[in-house]
Amino acid sequence: YDELVNSLGTIARSGSLEFLEKIKDKNEQETLEIIGQFGVGFYSAFMVSDKVEVQTKSPYSDKGYLFRSSGIETYEIEEVEGLPTGTTVTLYLRKKTKEDSYDEYLEEYAIRKLIKKYSDYIRYPIRMEVKKSVPKKDEEGKDIEGKYEDVYEIETMNSMTPIWKKSKKDLTDEELNEFYKQKYYDYQDPLTSIYINVEVALNYTALIFLPQKPPFNLYSEKYEKGLQLYSKGVFVMDKCKELVPDYLRFIKGLVDSADLPLNISREILQKNRALEKIATNVEKKIIAKLEGMLKDEREKYLEFYKAFGVNLKYGVYDNFGEKKELLENLLLYPTVKQGDYITLKEYVEQMPSDQEYIYYASGKTKEQVLALPQMDLLKNKGYDVLILTEDIDEFVMQVMQEYDKKKFKSINQGDLDLLSKEDEKKIDELTEDKKSLLEALKEVLKDDVADVVISKRLTTSPVCLVSSEGLSFEMEKYIASLPSAEKPKAKRILEINPKHQLFQALERLFNDHDEKFGDYADLLYSQALLIEGLPLKDPVAFSNKMTELLVRAAKY
Known part of the structure; x- marks a missing residue:
């Protein structure tokens, strides 16, 4: 009796009412979620019943009891004579409405479904009397063709052993x-x-x-x-x-x-x-x-990484790199020299003794990255470069900042710090010597670039576009794809190779005060944009200038 009062009575008095309030005005999915929260015990009985009765008798007592409740704050308990040991719960289903078919819980398939979902793995058997149609037998026990009869069997509905x-x-x-x-x-x-x-x-x-x-x-x-x-x-x-x-x-x-x-x-x-x-x-x-x-199992891991590696990267980036130490050794990247995916640990182990940074390059595809003119100096130095082709990659690098005390450095941003003091001095002297030309180029491109400089990284390519530290071009492209109001742009710096014939041609035009100097400067900038995979400011104007240049070249 005390157990009924303390357990079922407490639920009927408050819990079931609270439960019903929770499911009021909920849709089917929300209702199912609440069922999951409460289990499918006594609480959920009131979802489909307007009255619940529990007849129970303990093996340690001579008395049996009947508990009865409609789930609205009150309940009744009365002593019942002659009950067998055990518990029987009877649900009096609510009447069918336009919105709810409560009578479906009398159907075998519905009960099977509930048991399978919620109680398939409890260690006690759940048995139910089920109706089956079987062939009728003749006097010799053989099946009579086309004749069937209904029989009732007790069937265990749950698997029991998970x-x-x-x-x-x-x-x-x-x-x-x-x-x-x-x-x-x-x-x-x-x-x-x-x-x-x-x-x-x-x-x-x-x-x-x-x-x-x-x-x-x-x-x-x-x-x-x-x-x-x-x-x-x-x-x-x-x-x-x-x-x-x-x-x-x-x-x-x-x-x-x-x-x-x-x-x-x-x-x-x-x-x-x-x-x-x-x-x-x-x-x-x-x-x-x-x-x-x-x-x-490297091949198996590579299969996993190609499918879910981006998730690990988000794990590193999330919460300001809280889990970077947990996940950094699971990251893989293809590289320029290796081709295949390698870990950051493997990259560091293969670094030449004079290499200070872990270099990386970003682009939409591996092929685009490999074609970047910024690669020239790195290749000549024999330094490998991580290839980054996913939107999250550069954000991850900014969060990680370093690995094994080696800082990450983008070949698309800032100064690579790869020149000797002697070469640095030569660049400074050349910059001073070509100051007027560089300022003229900067004036022509003032709406598009923050600066025009002599390149310290180009050896064969005529021009490249780099960004200053902070927002990179790949970040700019990613943010531009988002439905946000602000579209920040990376600070663009145009680098020119002073050893290239194009630079010498520009210098001649500048010294001769040729009116085509501005067009050539604009074409040079457009070329750098295309290499970086950035959109042209005016594709039609670019096409017209290229056509004019081709026609002029064909005349000579």
Whole structure:
């Protein structure tokens, strides 16, 4: 009697009313989420019933009781004679309405579906009397063709033993793969799986799967991350986002813990210390798995990285680089010299003794990066260059700043600091000597560039465009693609190769006060824009000037 008052009575008096208030005016999806929060116990009975009765008798008592409630603050308990030991719960379903078909819960398929979703893995059997149509038999026990009869059988509806309750040594890859495909609706095997079983202060089991490919909507706002959450085998919720950091949003799997309450809600989840510890440990196990894959199964890791490497980069960038030390050794980049993907550790190990920085270059494609004129000096020095082709890459570099005490340096930005003091002096002297020419070019291009300088990095190409430290061209292009009001631009600096014939031609035009000097300067700048993959200010004007130049050249 006391148990009924303290447990069911408390729920009926307050909890069920609060529960009903929560689901009032909710749509179907929101209602399902609330079911997940509360479990499918006594609370949810009032979702479909206008009255609930519980007949129960303890094996340690001679008395039986009937509990009755409509879920509206009141309940009744009365003593009942002759009850067998055990508990019977009877739901009096609400009447069918235009909006809700409560009578569907009398259908076998609906009950099967509920059991499969919420209670398939509890360790006690859930049995139901089901109707089956079987062939009629003749006197000799043979089937009568075309004749059937209905029979009733008791059938166990739940699996009872979840795959994750098996010991790790008894689990085969085939079992795990089939479970993954059926549970998470993927036609491909997972790339790998991670089994976690912790039996210390906090008890839980986890099964984590890394898919081979990202789902089509992984990066959309509607995509929901999260692991399935179970408590003692009872389904609690489908997408527990608190278990998964954003950068691992692609993982699939589940966590089952006996240390989490069945009625856990979103509010409780956010403050639950046990769940925080589970989430932290699951993250560490996934990172350890990836580190092992990188070390021992390079091709497999490369397959993973091509599918989800961008997620790891977002993990580094997020929260001002909070996880950069955790993730930096998992990053891979193709390079100019190596071609294939290498780690930052491998890059540093292969650096010549006189190389001070880790150099990188950004572009839309690998081919575009390899063609950058800024590569000239690096190639001559024998220095390798990381190739960055994803939008997030330069943001990651700015957050990381350095690796193994080696600073990152973009070949598209600022001074590369590669010249000797003697060569630096020569450039300074040449700059002073050509000051008038450089100022004239700067005047022509004053609306487009911050400065025009003698290049310290070009050896064969006539011109290149670089940005100052800070916002890069790739960042500028990415931000320009966003639906934001502000479109900041990188500070543009035009660098000219003084050894190139084009520079000498410009100098002649300038000294001769030729009216075509401005056109040539503009063409030079447009050429630099095209090399960087930046849009031309006026494509029609550029085309007309090029046509005029070609016609003039053809006459000679």
